[in-house]
Amino acid sequence: MAKEEKLTHSEENYLKVIFQISGQSRDRVSTNALADKLCTKASSITDMLKKLADKKLIGYKKYNGCELTTKGESIAVEIIRKHRLWETFLVSKLSFGWDEVHDVAEQLEHIRSLKLIDKLDQFLDYPKFDPHGDPIPDKDGNITYRKSKIRLAESAVNTLVEVVSVDEDSQSLLKYLDEIGLKLGSGIKVFERIPFDGSLKIEIVGGQKMYLSEKVAENIGVRFIEKL
Amino acid sequence: MAKEEKLTHSEENYLKVIFQISGQSRDRVSTNALADKLCTKASSITDMLKKLADKKLIGYKKYNGCELTTKGESIAVEIIRKHRLWETFLVSKLSFGWDEVHDVAEQLEHIRSLKLIDKLDQFLDYPKFDPHGDPIPDKDGNITYRKSKIRLAESAVNTLVEVVSVDEDSQSLLKYLDEIGLKLGSGIKVFERIPFDGSLKIEIVGGQKMYLSEKVAENIGVRFIEKL
DNA sequence: CTATTTTTTTAGACAAGACTAAAATTTTGG
DNA sequence: CCAAAATTTTAGTCTTGTCTAAAAAAATAG
Incomplete structure (x- = not known):
């Protein structure tokens, strides 16, 4: 101890x-x-x-x-575990939108209770990822990163990719993604990268063709599916 | 506003x-x-x-x-609403014991979110009482007290009463009540009050005959059912 | 390789919320 | 009604976490 x-x-x-x-x-x-x-x-x-x-x-x-240090890291991971479990709770049980959970989770992550988080984990049926696609550390602090994840901003043109995560920090980004119908699991066809500003011409599979700014594309995590 | x-x-x-x-x-x-x-x-x-x-x-x-003041009171009631809703959540969803929720709820009651508490209330299906039998204030701050509630310590002898609340402050009291099988809704037959120390000779309906100290009896809220 | 810019640290201050010790006020008991 | 006791307040200190302004170190550019 x-x-x-x-x-x-x-x-x-x-x-x-x-x-x-x-x-x-x-x-x-x-x-x-x-x-x-x-x-x-x-x-x-x-x-x-x-x-x-x-x-x-x-x-x-x-x-x-x-x-x-090792000790500092294990505390940090514990906080992140709490944060992501609470976010999952808010979205899957209390039907919050993914853009609404960050601030509340920032408060909830500091609740101290030996029992609470494990019970919550159990209640949520041991989720592996939070509503933004980030991995939830397990009880022992192990995090399984998706090795194949890249930023949409870095993906090759003429490929089909799948959205696996979005950065959760900005509520306005998340709201925007909601508006254009982009979710975790969405397919994205990347057609062209505009040299001038790095923006991407894309199609959200089952949705609209559009341009995404480089800044937005930097905040979206995807994995490669296939060449077009 | x-x-x-x-x-x-x-x-x-x-x-x-x-x-x-x-x-x-x-x-x-x-x-x-x-x-x-x-x-x-x-x-x-x-x-x-x-x-x-x-x-x-x-x-x-x-x-x-x-x-x-009016303003201070409405804030106080809001905090109490949060406290009691969280306790209800912990017991009914995360299967905490009624003796384990107080300290965690003391932390959770300070989480600030316009949306969270109302969503939680809805998720719990608008409970009227918390796990200790205390009334949960509604969204507008109204509290419906049980008018017929008295302390077990003050109830007449040779009566049957029903447990409607227990004071939540002491974990050790709640644990003790658990041990002797006393719950919200339990019937209690009050047979005799010992003059020397104010203790009560009782029977928990469906359970054991026993003596309860005056101090314990002061922390149990009951309502009168009938004369024996 | 020196001069300027950027980054980081030090020094001193402040607000919140607690404490101790001492002073002030109220209550109580003869 | 007055003296002792209990309660409450004041005054001064401490810690936490922040700030500003100024000094020190590191990075960068000509």
């Missing part, structure tokens, strides 16, 4: 965001990157990084960013 | 506890009573009462306790 010093919501948030920014590759995370994502000033970040380093949750070297 | 200044968890807790202590009769609440219930020092209470008074959530006069 490690010492179960409990963290504040704020500390938990920092760990979560460090995890998210560092990505699968576990890169070191810069102070400014955190300030951006957390909407605070760099000086506040520095303060907190010192505290987290004291608690052995991150490695931190002045002017050289930080990275999670 | 009133100004929707949002309150901290702490402020919400104060309002909730002021409501609970003042009871149906809306009595003024003393500083010490709050300190006891909130497990803080009286000086901390004074500080907070000043803040709440500034925000017009309570009436406060030095050395004379406080009482909720």
Whole structure:
């Protein structure tokens, strides 16, 4: 049993965001990157990084960013597990839209209860993915990433791909995707990439032909299905 | 639309506890009573009462306790609504025991979402009472108290009564009631009140004959059924 | 390779919410 | 009615997490 010093919501948030920014590759995370994502000033970040380093949750070297320790990572993953399970609950049981769950889940992810999350997981029948297509870590913190996932912005032209995830951070993006009828599982035919602005000429299978900006395409995860 | 200044968890807790202590009769609440219930020092209470008074959530006069304003009361009732709905969720959907829900609900009651609570209410099919038998305020803040409810400690001898509520504050009480097989809806035959310590000789209908201490009997709400 | 720009850290301040110790007020008991 | 006891408030301190402004280090450009 490690010492179960409990963290504040704020500390938990920092760990979560460090995890998210560092990505699968576990890169070191810069102070400014955190300030951006957390909407605070760099000086506040520095303060907190010192505290987290004291608690052995991150490695931190002045002017050289930080990275999670094993302990810090396992806490971060736990928070992400909670976040994604709650999102799943909100969508599948309370019929929230996928664009409405993020803010509420940001609050719910900090509820402390040994029992609650496992019961919720069970109640939801052990879902593997959340409403945005992101994998839900299991009880032991294992995350099974979809190895074949790429960004729509990077997919080749003249291919058919399937939408497997969308970035959940922006409500307005999700609303827009809703409007154009793009969902998880949708097929997308990629016809052409416009050199000028990187936008894509596509067809949502069973739906409309249209152009998607590069920025939108960067926030959509797909897997390759076939050449056209 | 009133100004929707949002309150901290702490402020919400104060309002909730002021409501609970003042009871149906809306009595003024003393500083010490709050300190006891909130497990803080009286000086901390004074500080907070000043803040709440500034925000017009309570009436406060030095050395004379406080009482909720209309605005404060409606916020308190909202928190209680959330608390009781979450408890109901935990017990009826996640199969928590009635003795396990209080602490988690104390956290969940502070989740802020316009939509969440109404959706939850709907999901639970608009329950009228929580797992401890307390009434759940409706969307508009109306609470329908059971007018016929008395404390078991005060019920007459040689009567049959029905358990309609138990105080939820103490996990150990609830566990004990579980052990002796006492539930909401249980019938209790009250045979005798021992003058020495106020304990009661009872029979749980369909269960055992036994003695209940006065302290336990004070925490059980019942309604009269018939004379024996 | 130095000068400027960018990033990061330090120093000092503040608000929230708690605490302790001491002072003030109210209540109570003879 | 006055003295002791209980309650409540004030004053000053602490921690957490944020901020601004200024200093320090690193990165970049000519």
